[in-house]
Amino acid sequence: MFRGLRVPGKGIRPSPNPARERLTRVGGRLKISLLLAPAVLVIGTLFIGGLYAALIQSLGYFPAIGQTEMSLSAYREVLSSGYFVDSLVLTVYVAVASTVISTTLAVLGALALRRSSGTVSAVVFQIPITIPHLVAAVGIALVVSQTGLGARFASALGLVGEPSDFPALLYDKYSVGIILTYVWKEVPFVALVVLAGLRGVAAELEEVAQTLGANAWQRFWHVIFPVIAPGVVAASLIVFAFTFGAFEVPYLLGQDFPTMLPVTAYNDYRSIELSDRPGAMAINIIIAVITALFAAAYLRLSRSLGRG
Amino acid sequence: MTAKLEIKNLSHRYRKGEEFAVSDLSLDVEPREFVALLGPSGCGKTTALKVISGLLAPTSGDVLVDGESILGVPPERRRAAMVFQKSLLFPNMSVEENVGFGLRMRKAGREESGRKVADALRQVRMDGFAYRRPGELSGGQQQRVALARALVTEPRLLLLDEPLSALDANLREEMRALVKRLQREGGYTTVFVTHDQEEAVVLADRIALLFGGELQMYDEPEAFYDRPASREAARFFGATNFIEGEAKNGSVDTPLGKLRLERSASPGETTLTIRPEAVRLDESGGENSFPATVSSATYLGTQVHYELEASGVVLRAALPPHVRLKKGDEITARLPAESLWALE
Numbered sequence: 001m002f003r004g005l006r007v008p009g010k011g012i013r014p015s016p017n018p019a020r021e022r023l024t025r026v027g028g029r030l031k032i033s034l035l036l037a038p039a040v041l042v043i044g045t046l047f048i049g050g051l052y053a054a055l056i057q058s059l060g061y062f063p064a065i066g067q068t069e070m071s072l073s074a075y076r077e078v079l080s081s082g083y084f085v086d087s088l089v090l091t092v093y094v095a096v097a098s099t100v101i102s103t104t105l106a107v108l109g110a111l112a113l114r115r116s117s118g119t120v121s122a123v124v125f126q127i128p129i130t131i132p133h134l135v136a137a138v139g140i141a142l143v144v145s146q147t148g149l150g151a152r153f154a155s156a157l158g159l160v161g162e163p164s165d166f167p168a169l170l171y172d173k174y175s176v177g178i179i180l181t182y183v184w185k186e187v188p189f190v191a192l193v194v195l196a197g198l199r200g201v202a203a204e205l206e207e208v209a210q211t212l213g214a215n216a217w218q219r220f221w222h223v224i225f226p227v228i229a230p231g232v233v234a235a236s237l238i239v240f241a242f243t244f245g246a247f248e249v250p251y252l253l254g255q256d257f258p259t260m261l262p263v264t265a266y267n268d269y270r271s272i273e274l275s276d277r278p279g280a281m282a283i284n285i286i287i288a289v290i291t292a293l294f295a296a297a298y299l300r301l302s303r304s305l306g307r308g
Numbered sequence: 309m310t311a312k313l314e315i316k317n318l319s320h321r322y323r324k325g326e327e328f329a330v331s332d333l334s335l336d337v338e339p340r341e342f343v344a345l346l347g348p349s350g351c352g353k354t355t356a357l358k359v360i361s362g363l364l365a366p367t368s369g370d371v372l373v374d375g376e377s378i379l380g381v382p383p384e385r386r387r388a389a390m391v392f393q394k395s396l397l398f399p400n401m402s403v404e405e406n407v408g409f410g411l412r413m414r415k416a417g418r419e420e421s422g423r424k425v426a427d428a429l430r431q432v433r434m435d436g437f438a439y440r441r442p443g444e445l446s447g448g449q450q451q452r453v454a455l456a457r458a459l460v461t462e463p464r465l466l467l468l469d470e471p472l473s474a475l476d477a478n479l480r481e482e483m484r485a486l487v488k489r490l491q492r493e494g495g496y497t498t499v500f501v502t503h504d505q506e507e508a509v510v511l512a513d514r515i516a517l518l519f520g521g522e523l524q525m526y527d528e529p530e531a532f533y534d535r536p537a538s539r540e541a542a543r544f545f546g547a548t549n550f551i552e553g554e555a556k557n558g559s560v561d562t563p564l565g566k567l568r569l570e571r572s573a574s575p576g577e578t579t580l581t582i583r584p585e586a587v588r589l590d591e592s593g594g595e596n597s598f599p600a601t602v603s604s605a606t607y608l609g610t611q612v613h614y615e616l617e618a619s620g621v622v623l624r625a626a627l628p629p630h631v632r633l634k635k636g637d638e639i640t641a642r643l644p645a646e647s648l649w650a651l652e
Contacts, residue, residue, distance in 0.1 A: 201396075204392070204396050207363050207390075208390065208392065208398075209398075209409070209413075210363065210382075210383045210384050211361050211363070211384075211388060211389055211390040211458075212384075212409055212410035212413060212457065212458070212461055213384050213385070213387070213410050213414050214384055214409070214410075214413040215413070222398070222409070222412075223398060226398075226399075226400035227400070
């Protein structure tokens with residue numbers, strides 16, 4: 001009975017043409033794939049190709065020395081050796097210590113600087129990021145070695161007798177020099193991630209919490225931390241993965257034995273015995289697997305924190 | 309629970325050398341009173357509210373609650389709950405946890421807290437949503453929860469910073485009624501910031517009009533229509549007719565002739581104002597009437613807006629739609645004595 005009131009074509013969405021929509025969708029996907037192709041090609045060749053080569057060598061496929069049969073013997077040998085276990089323990093210790101210290105200092109630093117101007121945080125946090133790890137390692141060595149600036153200052157201030165009495169912080173069993181370098185380099189990285197979260201909605205939520213009667217600690221624990229947690233977790237995951245697998249700083253500042261896993265793998269790789277090569281590759285694959293496992297666990301945690 | 313709020317000579321600027329965002333503001337808000345801080349954006353109303361809440365420290369002046377200065381009291385101990393333009397619900401907490409936040413921070417007992425949260429949710433008609441996350445609520449529902457979260461703490465002062473401006477028109481009207489009802493029932497001393505004069509008129513017992521950080525007028529809503537304090541105040545409330553003249557012997561000499569006012573003006577030069585909807589057509593030519601020409605007409609459905617020209621003065625008139633005039637018509641207009649107001 002209301003047919004007369006209807007105006008054909010007015011207020012009604014025109015019926016879609018499914019074939020045309022599908023074509024547009026396919027065209028869009030093709031465009032994205034083509035745009036991504038160069039990056040995927042480079043990453044695929046260098047990363048996945050490299051990983052594949054390492055994997056088959058670790059399984060004993062090494063035609064250069066006449067080995068073409070695949071087996072897990074390199075893994076058995078590596079996992080049963082004492083030096084590997086010592087190396088693994090040292091690596092986990094350095095990576096965990098560097099991550100925990102960096103993250104804690106970064107969160108405290110970001111909380112302290114969150115109300116400062118952008119210039120202050122740029123100077124404090126962004127400059128160390130631009131300095132390569134290698135340069136940072138040399139800088140730390142110049143400051144904390146027993147002949148370095150720190151030792152001379154401590155001696156001049158009467159804190160130690162001679163500069164050589166300064167505690168050995170390089171090439172030591174606690175890897176203090178390595179951890180210091182990582183902390184110096186990674187605090188700014190984590191802090192910038194935290195700072196971005198703090199300057200966004202967290203600042204407004206904190207004001208609300210304050211007017212509702214929350215004191216400084218309650219505001220941090222109940223309001224700010226849950227907001228910044230996904231960022232903190234993601235950033236600390238990157239720090240952990242990096243410090244677990246990085247080579248140059250432990251190579252420069254680490255003790256001779258045990259060495260961290262990447263240095264152990266490098267030493268085995270450089271061995272004059274080509275038969276050590278599958279063992280070196282097995283260590284590399286183990287590093288990759290451990291890092292990937294941590295990445296997966298952290299990402300899962302990060303997602304559940306994000307959901308609150 | 310209800311408190312008297314006094315703001316004394318309050319000034320605030322964000323940085324040295326900058327202009328004052330709020331300048332020498334003084335206001336008294338009586339217990340249980342609902343005051344609207346009204347003004348265009350950037351007039352300093354939110355700054356004033358943040359100073360009252362303690363989120364900003366004033367450059368000078370004082371804020372007193374029940375006669376005692378609260379400047380030294382941190383925001384978390386002022387019991388001045390604030391609701392913002394955005395609902396700002398804690399995203400990691402359910403609706404129930406959000407509403408109970410203030411009570412938990414105060415370490416209220418679980419039973420007391422549960423009862424008060426349930427009551428507050430019922431008051432804002434959100435009792436079926438206790439376990440939802442903020443992301444699962446609409447904008448209006450989120451703002452209702454934010455309101456409940458503030459009220460459950462039984463604040464001495466309720467500070468509302470444009471809480472309805474992000475909502476669409478229908479929802480805004482519904483929320484206005486809710487805010488008004490809750491404020492009346494709870495008797496909270498309330499300061500409400502808004503740039504919407506209609507909202508201020510509907511909700512507030514008194515309105516403080518701010519321009520450029522300075523208080524222009526502080527009075528009951530009707531006064532802003534009947535007896536505005538300044539040309540700016542009159543214009544903000546839609547009075548667009550200003551007639552210059554000189555007051556003597558109880559009437560005012562103007563280019564339109566001698567106009568009589570019901571409320572006499574002090575002698576000397578003055579500006580008269582009248583609202584467009586108070587202008588009348590009067591063929592009988594009584595008191596305060598004069599010939600005028602229609603220079604434009606705009607049909608708005610429920611009203612027609614006319615521009616009338618008389619002796620070099622342009623007047624705006626809003627007349628009901630059944631009076632249909634067209635450009636060029638010669639008419640007799642009348643300015644009723646009871647609707648004319650002489651600005652100070």
